[in-house]
Amino acid sequence: MPGDQVQPTPRILLTQAELAAIANAMDRAEGVGEHAERLLAELTLARRILDGCPAGVAVLDRDLRYLYVNDALALLNGVPAADHIGRRLPDLLPDLESSEQLLEQVLRTGVPQIVTVGGQTPADGAGDNRWWLGAYHRLSSSSGEILGVAGVVLEVTDALRGREHLVRAGNRMALLDEANRTTGATLDLRQACQALADLLVPRFADYAAVDVADPEGTPRVPSEHYPLRLRRIALATTPELAEVSSPLGRLDEFVVHRAGSPMAHVLADRRPLVLSHPDDEAMRQFSPSPERKEHLLRMGAHSGIYLPLAVHEELVGAVMVFRAGDSPRLTDTDTELLGDLTDRAATGIAHAVRYTREHETALEMQRAFLNAPTVTGPGVETLGRYLPAGSGAEVGGDWFDTLALPHDRTLLVVGDVMGHGVRAAAAMSEYRSVLRTLAIQGSSPDFILLQAERTALTLELDRVATCLLALLDPRRERVTFSNAGHIPPLLVTPDGTRTLLSLPVAPPLGVGLGSFTATTVPLPPGSVLLLCTDGLVERRDRDIETGLHTLATLPITPTAPLSTLLDTVITHLDPTASEDDVAILLARTKPTPDEPDQLGWLPPGWAKPRPGVKPL
Numbered sequence: 001m002p003g004d005q006v007q008p009t010p011r012i013l014l015t016q017a018e019l020a021a022i023a024n025a026m027d028r029a030e031g032v033g034e035h036a037e038r039l040l041a042e043l044t045l046a047r048r049i050l051d052g053c054p055a056g057v058a059v060l061d062r063d064l065r066y067l068y069v070n071d072a073l074a075l076l077n078g079v080p081a082a083d084h085i086g087r088r089l090p091d092l093l094p095d096l097e098s099s100e101q102l103l104e105q106v107l108r109t110g111v112p113q114i115v116t117v118g119g120q121t122p123a124d125g126a127g128d129n130r131w132w133l134g135a136y137h138r139l140s141s142s143s144g145e146i147l148g149v150a151g152v153v154l155e156v157t158d159a160l161r162g163r164e165h166l167v168r169a170g171n172r173m174a175l176l177d178e179a180n181r182t183t184g185a186t187l188d189l190r191q192a193c194q195a196l197a198d199l200l201v202p203r204f205a206d207y208a209a210v211d212v213a214d215p216e217g218t219p220r221v222p223s224e225h226y227p228l229r230l231r232r233i234a235l236a237t238t239p240e241l242a243e244v245s246s247p248l249g250r251l252d253e254f255v256v257h258r259a260g261s262p263m264a265h266v267l268a269d270r271r272p273l274v275l276s277h278p279d280d281e282a283m284r285q286f287s288p289s290p291e292r293k294e295h296l297l298r299m300g301a302h303s304g305i306y307l308p309l310a311v312h313e314e315l316v317g318a319v320m321v322f323r324a325g326d327s328p329r330l331t332d333t334d335t336e337l338l339g340d341l342t343d344r345a346a347t348g349i350a351h352a353v354r355y356t357r358e359h360e361t362a363l364e365m366q367r368a369f370l371n372a373p374t375v376t377g378p379g380v381e382t383l384g385r386y387l388p389a390g391s392g393a394e395v396g397g398d399w400f401d402t403l404a405l406p407h408d409r410t411l412l413v414v415g416d417v418m419g420h421g422v423r424a425a426a427a428m429s430e431y432r433s434v435l436r437t438l439a440i441q442g443s444s445p446d447f448i449l450l451q452a453e454r455t456a457l458t459l460e461l462d463r464v465a466t467c468l469l470a471l472l473d474p475r476r477e478r479v480t481f482s483n484a485g486h487i488p489p490l491l492v493t494p495d496g497t498r499t500l501l502s503l504p505v506a507p508p509l510g511v512g513l514g515s516f517t518a519t520t521v522p523l524p525p526g527s528v529l530l531l532c533t534d535g536l537v538e539r540r541d542r543d544i545e546t547g548l549h550t551l552a553t554l555p556i557t558p559t560a561p562l563s564t565l566l567d568t569v570i571t572h573l574d575p576t577a578s579e580d581d582v583a584i585l586l587a588r589t590k591p592t593p594d595e596p597d598q599l600g601w602l603p604p605g606w607a608k609p610r611p612g613v614k615p616l
Contacts, residue, residue, distance in 0.1 A: 056132075056153035059139070062146060064088055064103050076132070076155060078123025095120040103136060103149050112137040116156065130157040175199070179341045184348030192352040193234035196319065196345045201236035204338060205321035207301075210234040210309075211255055212317035212353060213267075228257045228264055230317055241299060241324060266306050267315055273306040274335055275322075303329040305338060309346040316350045358421055376402050377410040379474030379525075379590050383562035387535075387575045387582040397424035397463065398533040398583035399432055403439050408475055411439050414486065414531040414585050415467040418508070427463040431456070431509065435467070445469035445482035446518040449506070453484075453514035464510035468531055472523065474589045479523040482516050484509050487534050487548065492556045494526035500552040528558050528565065529587045535580035536573050547573070562586045 050057050056073025060066055066084040074081040079092055089100055096119035106113050118131040136151040182195035193210040200208040211230035232253050257263040266273045304322030308315065319342050323330060330338075376382050384400040397417025405411055413435055417428045434455050438448045448469060456465075468486035472479050481489070481501065485508035491499045504517040523529075530551075537547025554572055556565055565586055575582040 053152075056151075058084075058151045058153070059148060060103065060151070061148040062107065064100060064107070064149065066092075067148060073153060076121065076123065076153065078121045093119070093121050099134065103151075106136045106138055106149050107146065110138045110140075116160075130155065131160050132156065175203075175337070176340055176344050179344040180348065182348075183345040184351065187352050187355040189349070189352040189356040190233055192345075192349050193317075194236070196342070196349070197234040197236035199341070199345075200319075200321055200338070202238050204334060205304075206241055206324045206327055207237045207299075208235070208319065208321045210317065210319050210349075212309075212349070213315050214254065227259045228267055230255045230257070233317075263306060263318075267308050267318060270308050270310050272308070272335065272339060274330070275304045276329055300324040305330060305335055307339060307342045309342055309349060311346050311350045314350065316346050316353060375404040376587075377404040377408045377472075377474075379408060380410040380472055380587055381562060381590070382410075382412070382585065382587045383566055384583070384585045385566055385570075387570075387578075387584070397428035397465065398535065398581045399428050400531070400583045400585040401432055401436065402585070402587075403436060405439060405471070406442060407473075410472045410474075410587070411445075412470040412472065412529065412531055412585060412587055413439075413467065414533060414583055415465050416486070416533040416535075416583070417463045417465040419463055424463060427461055427465070430459065430461060431465050431467070435469075444518050445471050445480055446516040449482050449484050449509065449516040450514055453509050453512070453516075456510045457512055461510055464508040466508045466534075470529060470531060470587075472529075472587065472589060474523070474525065477523050477525065477589075478520050479529065480518050480520040482506075482518050484514065484516065487532070487537065487544075490530040490551055490554070490556075491521070491523075492528040492530070492558050494524055494558050496556075496558060498552055498554070498556065500548060523589055525589050526558055527589055528556060530554075530556075530565075530569065531585045531587075532569075533581075533583045535578045535582040536569075536575050536584060538578075538580070540579060558588070562588060 050068075051070050053070055054072055056076050057068075057070045058066060058073055059068040065086050065088055069077075069081045069084045071081060074084065077084075077093060084092060089096070089103075097117045099115060099117050102113050102115055105111070112135065114133070114135045116131055116133050118129050120129060132153050133156045134151050134153045136149055139147040139150050141147055179196065179199055182199065183192045186192055186195075189212065193212065197208045197210050210233050212233050214229045214231050232251055232255060235251060257267070262273055265271070301322045301324045304320070307319045307321075309317040309319060319338075321338065380402075382402050384402075386398065386400070397415075397419065399413075399415055399417075401411075401413040403411040403413070413432075415428070415431060415435075417424045417431060419427075431452070434452050435448060438451045438455075443451070449467065452467075466485040466487075468484070468489060469482045470479055470489065471481075481503050483503045483505050485505060488501050488503055491501055493499075501519075501521065503519050506516045507513045532551075534544065537551055538544045539547065550573060554568060556568060560568075566584065569584060569586075575584075
């Protein structure tokens with residue numbers, strides 16, 4: 001340092017000039033031995049090696065003051081070699097990580113040390129840290145006297161920065177892969193969106209919200225002329241902000257961005273809106289309402305970004321993140337990485353959105369069809385239940401139906417269209433309508449299936465369906481079955497006897513190989529019939545025969561209410577664990593009056609005429 005008084009230090013090294021002077025003196029002198037000349041030559045060569053070494057070389061005395069530095073080290077330090085002599089390391093390089101403790105350890109123990117130090121030297125003009133690798137060992141005389149420490153220094157800044165870039169690139173790829181994997185691993189929309197929110201908090205932000213475009217309130221290709229309505233699907237926040245951030249929005253609520261607003265431009269133009277130094281106007285743009293702007297400011301939000309979620313031309317939704325309090329501000333690097341993360345996540349979320357919408361559409365179709373009025377003939381009570389498949393599986397084409405027929409008979413129908421989704425639900429409605437139309441004509445169950453088979457081939461229905469018909473005739477105390485590829489029904493007689501009926505099984509409808517058989521069995525009054533689809537008894541981890549055995553041994557009390565029996569079935573067979581949807585239909589017969597029906601069958605809702613009144 002200028003003004004510092006340099007302490008004298010013993011000389012243990014000769015300069016090249018001094019070595020040259022000694023060589024000249026020896027040339028003029030007589031009687032100089034060959035050994036002395038060789039020793040001088042070796043000293044001169046060693047000095048040239050040290051001075052010309054591209055690595056920095058230094059020698060320090062017992063007080064850790066510089067005795068020698070070569071030109072390479074002087075260049076690294078940005079201080080002339082002569083200015084090093086007699087000074088300590090902290091005096092010359094105050095912005096360098098101090099390694100004096102390490103040098104003192106080498107001096108005290110004699111154990112060599114290799115260390116990497118970083119910092120800045122007067123040679124650094126850019127203000128960026130640099131790093132050096134130093135190897136130090138103790139110097140001792142032949143008598144064992146400790147003379148000082150010698151060190152060799154190499155700059156490794158480029159190597160470390162290259163490794164840092166590789167590590168950063170590897171971490172980046174790992175994050176992108178995690179975003180792609182976690183959001184694409186499920187077709188559940190809420191799980192996919194929450195996976196993205198959890199990935200962002202707390203790694204990149206203190207608060208994150210994932211919104212999905214509402215198809216009824218957002219055009220497919222949004223523009224500044226239309227308001228945009230999004231539904232909040234996922235939230236994540238740090239524990240410190242969990243309570244105070246709640247007014248910003250809750251799950252499943254709608255967030256509406258007015259036409260022409262900055263947020264509408266973000267979603268229409270697919271460009272993020274970044275707030276690195278927010279003021280009142282910027283925060284107003286960031287928040288869709290003045291109330292939420294006030295909450296953001298109250299929470300100490302200082303930087304944020306609103307990112308679109310889009311796949312090609314399809315708008316999927318948006319992601320909002322912000323940092324608050326002591327968290328560092330979002331940088332350009334953060335913004336770029338967040339953009340890449342949301343781009344990766346958008347594909348998985350888009351798949352979940354499309355699946356969810358199709359799932360809900362198919363489910364609504366199923367409910368609409370199954371909620372259609374069903375009527376039973378006298379002497380029969382029924383109860384049905386449709387159970388959609390659990391998470392990760394699509395709605396299928398399972399259905400049940402009951403239909404009152406002439407002569408106090410009732411037709412029970414349970415069917416299962418192959419496949420899933422909207423097309424399966426639509427095919428189910430066609431099969432259901434065909435069977436209803438044919439049943440009204442008064443045919444037997446086997447003939448109904450035969451005609452349904454021909455109709456399916458004529459209409460070119462692209463889905464086959466299993467189907468079980470049961471024609472109940474309480475007056476005659478019998479039931480007639482016909483089976484098209486379906487699982488057998490369970491019959492429980494009034495005395496509690498349970499029988500899984502073994503019926504002839506024909507191929508499913510739509511295959512074109514139908515040859516259907518009718519089977520009639522006794523049906524005492526008070527008997528219970530259970531018809532279901534295979535989703536009730538079949539599992540990936542359970543053989544269907546095991547499920548059928550469980551079905552056949554259900555503790556069914558014939559006199560119990562049908563709702564109680566249905567609960568028993570669901571409890572013991574647990575259809576919620578099924579990967580397929582389930583349809584269950586229960587029916588019980590009861591005694592009917594002995595007098596014949598003089599009018600035969602009338603459509604449901606028609607009243608029998610009073611005596612002396614002719615029917616229309």
